[in-house]
Amino acid sequence: MNRKTDCARPKRHKMALLTFLGLLVPVHIIPPAFHAWLPQHQLLALTLSVAIMVGLMSYFITPLMTRVAARWLYR
Numbered sequence: 001m002n003r004k005t006d007c008a009r010p011k012r013h014k015m016a017l018l019t020f021l022g023l024l025v026p027v028h029i030i031p032p033a034f035h036a037w038l039p040q041h042q043l044l045a046l047t048l049s050v051a052i053m054v055g056l057m058s059y060f061i062t063p064l065m066t067r068v069a070a071r072w073l074y075r
Contacts, residue, residue, distance in 0.1 A: 010066075010073045018069060022061040026053045 030052055034045035066073060 008074055014069075014073050018062070018065045018073070019057070022057055022065050023053070026056055026061070 031046065031049040034049045035042065038045040038048075
């Protein structure tokens with residue numbers, strides 16, 4: 001077996017809670033900022049907001065939160 005697949009996976013409800021908590025702040029800050037910056041281009045503002053939030057969640061927020069909550073997450 002591969003060592004990368006041997007580790008236990010966290011429970012889905014715990015990951016869902018971390019995802020929810022990780023999205024709370026970006027959802028309240030990023031879209032309003034883009035809508036204020038691009039008031040005439042709502043679709044562009046929404047697209048940029050979602051793209052930035054996905055990147056933040058994938059590369060910064062989720063890895064940080066899983067490290068911080070590792071003891072609880074993998075219990």
